[in-house]
Amino acid sequence: MAFNAIALLPEVTGAVPNVNDDAEHALFIQQASDAWASGQDPLDFWVPQVELGFPQFLYYQNLPHLVVVVLGKLTFGLISLRTLFDLVRYVLLVGFPLTVFWSMRRLGFSDVAAAIGAAAGSLLGGNHRYGFEYDSYVWRGLGVYTQIFGMHLSFLALAALHRVATRGTGIVVAALVCGALALSHLIYAYMAAITAVVLLLFGLTRANIAGRVLRFGAVGALAGVISAFMWVPFFAQAGYLDVSPYLDRTKYDSFGAPTILGWLASGDLLDHGRLPVLTALLGVGIVAALVTRARLLLLTLVLFVLWLVLYFGRPTLGPLADLLPLHEGLLFHRFIGGVDLFAILLIGAGGAYLWEIARFEVSPRRLAAVAAATAIVFVPVLAERWSYYSDNATWMRITQAAIAADTDLRSVMSALAGQSAGRAYAGLRSNWGDTLDFGIPFRSVRVYNVLTFDRVDAVAPPYRGASLNSDLLFDFNDQDPAQYRLFDVAYVIAPPSATLASGLVPVLSTPKYVLYRAPGGGYAEYAAISRSEAPKSQPEWFESARAWLRGGSATSWEFVRYAYRDSRPIDVPVPIAECPRPAISYQRAQPGRYDVLATCATDSAMVLKVTYHPNWHVTVDGHEVATFMVSPSYLAFALPAGQHFITAEYRSAPVKDSLFFLGAAVALGAIGSRIRLRVPRPRGWRTTIPSLREPILRARDLVLMNESVAGPALAVAIAAVAFLVLAPFTPRIAFNDGLGFDGRVYAWLTQALRGDHSVAVVPPWSFRLVPSAIVALSGLEVKLGFLLLDLLAALGSAWLLYRLLRHYAVSPALSLLAVGWWAVLPLGLRWALYYPVLPDTLGFFLLLALMVCALEGRFVVFGGILVVAALTRENLIALGPFLWLLHVRRDPVGVTLRSLAVGAPAVLVYLAVRFFPVVPPPPDFANWAERYQIDVNLRFVFENIDAHAWRYVLAAPLTLGMFFALPFAWPRRLAGFLRRELHWAYYVAMSFVVALVGGRDDDRYLYVLVPALAVFVFHIAPSSLWRSAWRVVALTALHLAAVRFLWPVGTSEAEYLQYTVSAMSVDRMVALVYFCGALALGGIAIARLDLGALSPARRAKAEASA
Known part of the structure; x- marks a missing residue:
């Protein structure tokens, strides 16, 4: 853990734009936080920045993202979400050995086996094959953030399910862990379900079959209900999730037995690029299972072989692969996670087996030598990992430095931020976009990655490819002006040498880049619907949409309506003519909402250039209208003649929130069922409330003693x-x-x-x-x-x-x-x-x-x-x-x-x-020396420019509360003290002089009076003042009011200026003078009040006690 903590530290010390999937994960977290803050549903919202928009959380496991969002709320926004994201990744990666160790001990492995397995778990080397190796998670790796959660929870789920199978206990814990796994990584939850079937069957007898089936059924039912808000909407609308034909077929089918067994035998599967130390320990673990025939080891070996065979995929399994549930969209290559999980267990078992042999057959001295040799054997493993992580840190530094040094891009991005809404385009991987690489000597970030990092709506190479439109982005032709209009590409960032379509207007030119304004046309436009098609499958729809795009139909602005997976009858006849003289006088784009004011003299149709999804709802003049999909995969609806105000809004899947609250209630109920409260008998309730005086006095005495x-x-x-109190209000x-x-x-x-x-x-x-x-x-x-x-x-x-x-x-x-x-x-x-x-x-x-x-x-x-x-x-x-x-x-x-x-x-x-x-x-x-502008500062005060003489005089009284007011309650005591303690007299005078010449931030300069005023208030004041509890409480209340405790503050420049006396408006300053002056007089009155003069009885009592 210490090795990983040091080696992985660069992952949290700087926010570097990602080239891998972490770019999307960081974006999802930021969008989820914004959705929460704006009153939208953080469980299902529209993400407009990538793939022409898509409801990512409707289809993607989101518990890992929501964890970061909740942490952001708990830290009151003081730590950026990107930093929290990196911290969560870092903590989970460093802490993974603890999860492995605890899980292996819970399964029944020895301490030695658990320790070796825990060490090996974070040292796998798999050549970026999406396994448990940390290549999958670091910056230069694959960025599969949610798999980190899946990796941890897979071990915990295995331990919990094994306990259910062997002891018949822990049903609630297993259900909670499996539910969390389903919300964190659907593929790993799928693997956990298959593993659970094996655990159910392993050791099944007539005597225990009923109990086991019921217990595992209860776990599955509870976990299913808890995670239902994720998987029910997912499967209900799975047809709108892209299954890319461009994805490498090995991702779907895996690599086949000869290749994978070759990796395993050569050590490349677990020890890529180094001595096969972990592979050797895996072999020993397999031998140990076969020799000892221990039940736990045999179960582990069976599951290892099972996942190894499933990892072979379709090239080996052939038609047998179709027997697996949901086989159509399975990514067989991700089954390496199951191989790695049980390989780690066998590696630990193998190490423990060797340790036991050494312990029984050699002397203590030789045993120490064996332990040292074991540590030396791991040196190549650590050396390879250190080299990999060092390269990762170096690449991060080079990339960050290259981006920071690119002042041209900063200028372009600043200019882009000041433009009106519209998508940006910075090339693709297949054209000049790949050359915008900041001069980095290895494959790293491109400018289109920076657009995602800065949350700019863009036409760019997709990361995950979830939207139906995502694969069509590869066909974007930047030589065709019509396609800029089709994809609403309003801005282009290109090198000066790039050849682009005609009609682009330069906005800003730098030596490296040119920012162009392109004829995007806006998010919403009138359009013609030429015909209707009814594709029966997603591949059929894709071929039709791609043929439409490549056929130049965008130039004639004629769209195809697709009746794709839509059971609703649409009473909209086709064809629909294009509006001859369209007028769109107002457009407003927000995440998940578009408002348009449009006018046309004839009936027509409007196309919204965002990915179609049935959860979009469109109202025209307040009345909801039917929507349908048009090419490529856009949202469209018919419009009657006339002027109309149109609102298109993405709304969360209807059942998602209901299922979420049901799952939360079931989870809380399950947790509550495990809590046993011992309630005393009613007679025991008849007790006298104990006095707090004695505990308080004892605590006071304890503090005074120490x-x-x-x-x-x-x-x-x-x-x-x-x-902590101030943070939520500031x-x-x-x-x-x-x-x-x-x-x-x-x-x-x-x-x-x-x-x-x-x-x-x-x-x-x-x-x-x-x-x-x-x-x-x-x-x-x-x-x-x-x-x-x-x-x-x-x-x-x-x-x-x-x-x-x-x-x-x-x-x-x-x-x-x-x-x-x-x-x-x-x-x-x-x-x-x-x-x-x-x-x-x-x-x-x-x-x-x-x-x-x-x-x-x-x-x-x-x-x-x-x-x-x-x-x-x-x-x-x-x-x-x-x-x-x-x-x-x-x-x-x-x-x-x-x-x-x-x-x-x-x-x-x-x-x-x-x-x-x-x-x-x-x-x-x-x-x-001229920068201090002492003469200017003096002139502002002595000539009372902008009431600055008053600001200088009033800064301390209006910001220091009772600290400033109370010393005036005993002026003689204060004068005597300052005569004795000349250093304090000097300090007060010096503070006012520095504030006079130092600048116009009088509040900040005179804040340094606090130490002196604290001495004046709490040392010089009569002791009788502080012995009166009511006076202490009253003065504290006045102080809180005078310093405007928890008063709301704004974040804009204008609101900030009203926070300080040196810059606030004169009217506000005058109001504060009256307010703080009244409080100051009240504080002085309380400090000077002689209750004895008001009550002869009280005076007599005070004299008697004296």
């Missing part, structure tokens, strides 16, 4: 809880690709530190290297990297703020309250969630670290942190005098020299990066 550990841990926990900004203003520059800086020299980063942002360098080294996507860095820094800040207040003898409880108050500030944790790509959170952590080091007299550590701080937020260098003022009275000369010594490295680093920049500025850049 305060040095428990206090900081609770502070961090409070910040973590605040993060979306990330959306403008500038979710980076905002400064965030975009820090993203460029991260790219530059990763070696991308195509971006230019100007000072002073290019000097703030530390946060971007950390994210660059992590390899994570920029927004995710900064978010994780911000989260860690925020948790560290909670600990340091607690430590700062404890230095001033603030009680643990009050220190934790202060942490809670800080955690809800709008520029605190919420800011890290809302605007993550900034150095602010890390800068605040370093600020607190500097303060704590200064207060504790850690000069050397202070100097080291100050160097890092100078490369994060340069204003932190101003903490040098804070250290000096804090200690100068003790030893003026010595402290001065030491302060200069620890501050000098930071100053030198500050100057070094400016005169010798790590990231060089653009060539036309002249003076970095």
Whole structure:
């Protein structure tokens, strides 16, 4: 597992466009999440980007995709779906040995056999034959994502079904696992069903036949109901799922016994390109089964032979293959999964057999030698896998770098994003599209793969080929203008040398690419229906549609109506004439919905250029009309004369949701049947509710006894809880690709530190290297990297703020309250969630670290942190005098020299990066000091431009809540404290000066007042204030209101500007002044309120207790 965890790590460190099926899987996940968010059915929705559109989840196992979508919801969208997709793949691949080990132990294999089988399971080498070898799953491999789930669940299902067969228990578990397998991989569920029949028959006797049949029947029935929402609609409308005639026949028929047995004998089946170590262990396992005749080994051998024979396929089985259920569309080559499953079990058994022989016939010393030899034998296996994964990582890096360096494509894609709706075309594998390869020296991503990665509707080579239209895309002729109209190709990305049809208009030209506007015609057009045909099978329909396409009928714009698999009578006579003067004044395309406003003076028909499916519903002026299929496989309907508003909408299969809820209810009921609750007798219910006082006091005493550990841990926990509470209510900004203003520059800086020299980063942002360098080294996507860095820094800040207040003898409880108050500030944790790509959170952590080091007299550590701080937020260098003022009275000369010594490295680093920049500025850049625009910032305040004088004054009061208000409740105490503690007086003054000259982000600059204000509020305040529980509660409530806790925030640029005092509208600022002013006065009144003056009895009691 450790080997795989390291070798496969590049799979999660960067999102590289895929050339394999993972491109579609990532697209399906994103579309499912969007469907859920927009109120559509995430179990069955339209995917318009590939194959001219298709309801992929109606026919494709989708539990693995929905797992990622649910994880995205549970993480509140903070982690991108692509990252979660890669993480799920990674965790499942790394954890596969655990599944094998547990399953083999559950089956009854020994620890040694299970361990060897678990190790071998992730080390198979099968030359990309769609088996359990990891070649099937990694980036350079096949991208069969759902098979990873199928692989895990096949082992679990085997263990569960074996338990049902041998012990008669575990029916519910077996049903749940088999149901999950059917929802994850239909072919593997098919194989599990055949395996279940063998388990049922193996060891069947007169005595157990009835019980076994009933138990397996119960498993099948429960699993069938749980997964019915997948397989019932699938089989009901299977005729609209493409069975491609272009697919290699070996995918349908497999390779035959001579070829497969040759691979097995030579070791190529399990040990391609290396010494046949696993093949040898498989042979030993077969011998062990025949020699020992152990029941479990014989069963495993029988199943291995069964799946090996079925894997031979039609070339060997001939007519016998037709005896298998659903044989018409079976992909026999995928039966290698069954071969691999039982080969892994036999490999484990073989290794354990050799181990047992060695254990009984040699001394302990020789046994150790045998163990070492066994490990050495596996070295070629590990070496081959390491080489394969290293090449995979290298290819990923080369591909990512090549795409990132292609600035021409970025320009083209940016221009394409600004165009109106329409499909894009970047060539096919059979023409110049194959040459748009980014100059990568091996077969990798093409531009048409990038279109899928960016979720662009496209005419491109299909990945899986599920749509009836998918095979017809290979016949797209980019020399024929009529076919651009037929396939609604509105944009073409081609090399300048490509010869294309006439009528294309260049939109953008670059040295590598030209973006053309093509005569696509729109998603919906009036058309003529010339005749009707009734193909009896899918192959017959395909031949007719392909002949229509190649025959040039698109040029005359005459379509053929197909009465294909449609039992509904269509009262629409054919032929239908084309509209002589069509007018389409409005079109709107959404996933799964098209709205059109069209006008024609005569009766005609309209064709919607999306794949036909009976789940499409069309309304004309609010009334549903009949639809039918026309060539190639498009949705069409008749239209009467006149102007009409048309809505075409894909609706989920009627039974799918009903079956889903039925299956969910059955699954929950089955799980509930396994839960046994012990309910006490009614008399036992008559108990007094225990007091919580004693447990609370004991918990408090325990914390106080271990305060040095428990206090900081609770502070961090409070910040973590605040993060979890804030996350669902705080979306990330959306403008500038979710980076905002400064965030975009820090993203460029991260790219530059990763070696991308195509971006230019100007000072002073290019000097703030530390946060971007950390994210660059992590390899994570920029927004995710900064978010994780911000989260860690925020948790560290909670600990340091607690430590700062404890230095001033603030009680643990009050220190934790202060942490809670800080955690809800709008520029605190919420800011890290809302605007993550900034150095602010890390800068605040370093600020607190500097303060704590200064207060504790850690000069050397202070100097080291100050160097890092100078490369994060340069204003932190101003903490040098804070250290000096804090200690100068003790030893003026010595402290001065030491302060200069620890501050000098930071100053030198500050100057070094400016005169010798790590990231060089653009060539036309002249003076970095001018970028600070101090004179402009001062003018904005002193001339009150855009009310900026008021923004500067009000930023802290309107964003820091009771932190800012309460110190005004005891001004004399505060003045006395500042006279004694000059370093805090300096720090407050310095913060306001830096905010004055530093820029117009007053909220961010004055947020650094929090440590000082926390000391003022919780250290200087009278102790009687915090001993009053009602005052603590009241002040906390006022604080939450003042900081606008959980108030909704928007993601657009305009909504973001209303979030900060420095940019919000004047009207909003004035309203906040009244609101926060009233709350501040209320807080001061509560802090100053003397209840004794209001109640003589209370005063007498207080004096008596004193």
